[in-house]
Amino acid sequence: MSGYFKEIFDGGKSLLVGLGITFKQMIQPVVTERYPRTAPKMPPRYRGHIDLVRDEEGNNKCIACGMCQRNCPTGCITIKGEKPEGAKKKVLTFYRLDFTTCSLCGICVESCPTDALEFSKEYNLAGYSAGDFVFDLLKRCEERRR
Amino acid sequence: MAELPEIFRVMAYVGGIMAFVGLNAAFLVWMERKVAGHIQRRIGPKEVGPFGILQSLADGIKLMSKQLVVPAKADPILYRVAPALTMITAVMVFVVIPFGPALVARDINIGLLLIFAIASVNVLALLIGGWGSNNKYSVISATRAVSQNVAYEVPMLITVVTMVMIVGSMNLNEIVGQQGNLLQWYIFPWNGSILLPVAFVIFFICSLAETNRAPFDLGEAESELVAGFHTEYGGMGFGLFFLGEYGHVFVGCALASILFLGGWQCPFGWMPGVHWMMIKTYLLIFVVMWIRWTYPRTTLYGLLNLSWKVMVPFSLAVLLVTAAMLKVF
Amino acid sequence: MTPLFSPLFTTEGLAGVVFFGFILLIILGALVATNAVNLIRAVCGLALCLVGVAGVYYFLGSPFLALMQLLIYAGAVCIAIVFAVMLAEPHGIKRLEQKHPLAGLGAFGAAALLTWGLAALAFRTTWPEAAARVNSGALEDVGRGMMTTFLVSFELISLILLVAIIGSLVLARRGRR
Numbered sequence: 125m126s127g128y129f130k131e132i133f134d135g136g137k138s139l140l141v142g143l144g145i146t147f148k149q150m151i152q153p154v155v156t157e158r159y160p161r162t163a164p165k166m167p168p169r170y171r172g173h174i175d176l177v178r179d180e181e182g183n184n185k186c187i188a189c190g191m192c193q194r195n196c197p198t199g200c201i202t203i204k205g206e207k208p209e210g211a212k213k214k215v216l217t218f219y220r221l222d223f224t225t226c227s228l229c230g231i232c233v234e235s236c237p238t239d240a241l242e243f244s245k246e247y248n249l250a251g252y253s254a255g256d257f258v259f260d261l262l263k264r265c266e267e268r269r270r
Numbered sequence: 271m272a273e274l275p276e277i278f279r280v281m282a283y284v285g286g287i288m289a290f291v292g293l294n295a296a297f298l299v300w301m302e303r304k305v306a307g308h309i310q311r312r313i314g315p316k317e318v319g320p321f322g323i324l325q326s327l328a329d330g331i332k333l334m335s336k337q338l339v340v341p342a343k344a345d346p347i348l349y350r351v352a353p354a355l356t357m358i359t360a361v362m363v364f365v366v367i368p369f370g371p372a373l374v375a376r377d378i379n380i381g382l383l384l385i386f387a388i389a390s391v392n393v394l395a396l397l398i399g400g401w402g403s404n405n406k407y408s409v410i411s412a413t414r415a416v417s418q419n420v421a422y423e424v425p426m427l428i429t430v431v432t433m434v435m436i437v438g439s440m441n442l443n444e445i446v447g448q449q450g451n452l453l454q455w456y457i458f459p460w461n462g463s464i465l466l467p468v469a470f471v472i473f474f475i476c477s478l479a480e481t482n483r484a485p486f487d488l489g490e491a492e493s494e495l496v497a498g499f500h501t502e503y504g505g506m507g508f509g510l511f512f513l514g515e516y517g518h519v520f521v522g523c524a525l526a527s528i529l530f531l532g533g534w535q536c537p538f539g540w541m542p543g544v545h546w547m548m549i550k551t552y553l554l555i556f557v558v559m560w561i562r563w564t565y566p567r568t569t570l571y572g573l574l575n576l577s578w579k580v581m582v583p584f585s586l587a588v589l590l591v592t593a594a595m596l597k598v599f
Numbered sequence: 600m601t602p603l604f605s606p607l608f609t610t611e612g613l614a615g616v617v618f619f620g621f622i623l624l625i626i627l628g629a630l631v632a633t634n635a636v637n638l639i640r641a642v643c644g645l646a647l648c649l650v651g652v653a654g655v656y657y658f659l660g661s662p663f664l665a666l667m668q669l670l671i672y673a674g675a676v677c678i679a680i681v682f683a684v685m686l687a688e689p690h691g692i693k694r695l696e697q698k699h700p701l702a703g704l705g706a707f708g709a710a711a712l713l714t715w716g717l718a719a720l721a722f723r724t725t726w727p728e729a730a731a732r733v734n735s736g737a738l739e740d741v742g743r744g745m746m747t748t749f750l751v752s753f754e755l756i757s758l759i760l761l762v763a764i765i766g767s768l769v770l771a772r773r774g775r776r
Contacts, residue, residue: 132580139565146564150308158316277613348643380663380738387666390674394646397681401639409685416682420675440738 166245171228173221175244176265184265185240188214192232192241198225201232216262223249223257283375287364291357295516296326298555305559336505344502345402352399353503353510359392360517367524368443370534370544382430382440385525386423389480392518393419396482396489399511400499411498414570415489418479421574422486425581426476429469432585432592433529436462446533455537457530463592470530472585474554477522479573481515484562488570523554618658624651638684646677663738 157164166172176184188205204218233241251257300315300323307314315322340346366381368374378384393416400412433456437445449455456462457470479486490498500511527533527550534547568576628651631644649672656665745753 142564143560146309146560149311150305150560152311154308154313155311156313158313345637345640348640351643378662380666383663383666383670387670387674390670390678391646391650393678394643394673394681397678397685398639398643401681401685413682413685416678420678 166247170243170245170247171230172244172246173223173226173228173249173259174232174241174261175246176219176261177240177242178265178268184216184262185238186216186219187238187240188216189237191235191237195231195235197229197231198227200225219261221259221261223259224254283365287361287375291361291364291513291517291520294520295513296330298516298519299326299329299512301552301555302559302562305556306563309560309563330509333506333509338505338507341403341405341502344404348398348402349502350507352395352402353507353514355395356392356399356514357510357517359388359395360514360521362388363521364517366442367521368446368528368533369547371443371542373544374443377441377443380440381442382434382445382525385521386427386430389518389521390419390423392514395514396499399503403499403502405502407495407497407501408499411489411491411495411501415482415499417570418482418486418488418573418577421577422476422479422581425472425577425585426480428582428585428589429473429476430529432463432469432589435589435592435596436466442528442533446528446535449532449535451535452532452537455530455532463588463595465588465591466530468584469588469592470526472581472588473529474526474557476581477526478558478561479577481518481522483519483558485565485568486573487562487567488573491567493567519555519558520551523558524551526554527551614658618655621651621654621658624648624654627651639681642677642680642684645680646673649673649677663741 176186179185186203186205188203190203190205193199193201193203200222202218202220202222203216205214205216207214228243230243233243249257303325304314304322306312315325318324318328338350340349363385365375366378366384368377368381396415397412400408400415433445434440436456437448439445454461456466459466463469482489489495490500495501500508503511524547527547531550531554532546533550534542534544536542536546625648628644628646628648632641632648633644635641635644649668653665653668653673656662656668
């Protein structure tokens with residue numbers, strides 16, 4: 125008989141404790157973000173597709189050596205460079221990333237001798253055709269300057 | 271107003287009650303989603319209107335614009351009657367709820383009995399809705415809902431009989447009238463019986479079970495019965511079941527506040543009126559939602575054991591103790 | 600508004616319309632209950648009929664009886680019947696077959712006898728006046744009547760209910776052992 129009352133009492137107490145926990149959760153601030161209204165800030169080690177690093181003047185640091193293109197395991201990088209008249213170093217004229225085959229391994233970033241590549245924080249990727257995921261990184265770099 | 275024929279008063283109250291049931295359900299759906307959101311530390315509806323308050327209106331328009339499909343093997347008459355019946359019972363019980371000192375559609379002597387008489391017909395609606403859909407999940411859900419309602423009607427009615435013994439009336443306005451201030455509320459043990467708080471808890475738990483609310487929503491256990499007795503209903507058929515459920519939730523909480531918390535009376539004695547009734551009822555509804563989003567669903571055996579082994583003995587004890595105390599003092 | 604319809608807009612006129620509505624409900628419900636091929640539909644017809652009876656009680660100024668009728672018969676008895684039907688026959692309900700050609704005739708004769716008896720009883724009894732107002736305290740009258748005039752029948756009925764409860768408990772226990 126005393127076990128019966130004890131069970132009811134303990135059960136009721138545990139139910140009240142549960143209610144207390146949910147009430148405390150309810151009055152705390154919400155943790156979700158209103159995604160299309162507020163863009164989330166990506167953590168520093170987030171890996172989006174690669175992008176060209178811009179230096180202080182806004183130019184890219186690429187010397188068109190071709191290390192990234194050669195090291196890429198899936199061959200998704202195509203670059204072209206040329207040496208203008210009177211200049212000492214090669215200048216990048218074309219950088220294409222085919223993101224459909226990129227595995228985000230990061231060997232291109234690791235192997236770049238001038239640290240000209242970085243992972244972007246781009247996560248909003250959606251498109252209607254495979255062509256939407258072929259990026260011209262040089263053009264993106266120019267666009268970011270503006 | 272006295273010179274107007276009776277029929278205009280009736281029509282005004284019918285229109286008012288129908289509008290209130292609809293708007294109340296829309297508000298409660300929004301409130302339910304907001305409470306659920308914040309308990310899970312989300313925001314809840316946000317986009318339609320300020321604070322998403324028009325969300326349930328948009329849902330209603332969507333439900334109304336859908337076709338009511340009757341399944342091929344279903345019973346066409348019973349299938350159509352069931353949602354209407356649950357809505358009718360939900361609207362009818364509002365007739366005797368005293369929202370304010372003069373704001374009651376029909377102030378009859380046995381209002382308390384009327385609420386339980388009509389609410390008991392609601393079970394029939396669930397039953398024929400579940401059976402009429404000709405779906406195994408619906409039938410299982412309907413039998414569950416009925417066994418649950420039969421089990422919890424017993425302690426609930428015993429508690430109500432206890433309250434009627436203390437008050438000496440089944441007129442809801444009279445019950446409210448006796449609870450002029452906070453100290454005279456029937457939830458407190460010095461107003462007739464020392465077990466009154468227990469009676470309140472029993473009544474509240476039973477009204478949760480009677481209205482098929484979580485943690486007693488076995489009738490629509492999504493994880494095992496798809497959606498229970500309204501599995502086959504779409505569009506406004508489903509919408510009426512929903513409106514009816516929220517109407518019954520409101521009536522259950524309004525009844526708890528009338529019987530135990532003084533209805534439209536102010537706890538401090540100034541400005542009694544509709545607003546106090548609304549504040550108390552919606553606070554109780556908030557508790558109902560809070561409970562829903564805290565506890566997981568019980569099992570059927572746990573539910574029936576709770577009724578027959580805990581609720582019934584306790585309510586009988588409350589009845590006996592109250593009778594003895596009324597006789598002695 | 601023509602004078603023909605103006606009585607409809609008084610309380611008495613409306614009440615008359617409602618009364619005939621309830622009578623219609625009773626007859627309709629009874630017809631459904633006896634003629635439906637489907638057992639669940641028959642029970643629903645019975646519920647409809649009982650709601651109509653409750654309405655007539657209310658109309659005759661006895662709201663307590665009306666609500667008890669609704670609570671016990673429409674709310675509890677009909678649900679118990681439907682529940683039993685659902686538990687007993689999971690594979691659909693078979694159509695009832697007529698057993699004997701004279702069965703219909705016999706049923707008609709029995710019904711006629713019952714109707715005649717009830718009608719004779721009803722016309723011979725001197726009925727008390729129906730309570731004039733709805734709020735005339737019918738509940739107190741019922742309670743006083745049960746505890747004074749009809750005390751013996753009241754106690755006997757409770758005894759029958761007790762016997763029924765104990766009997767069902769005994770039947771239920773037998774299967775356990």
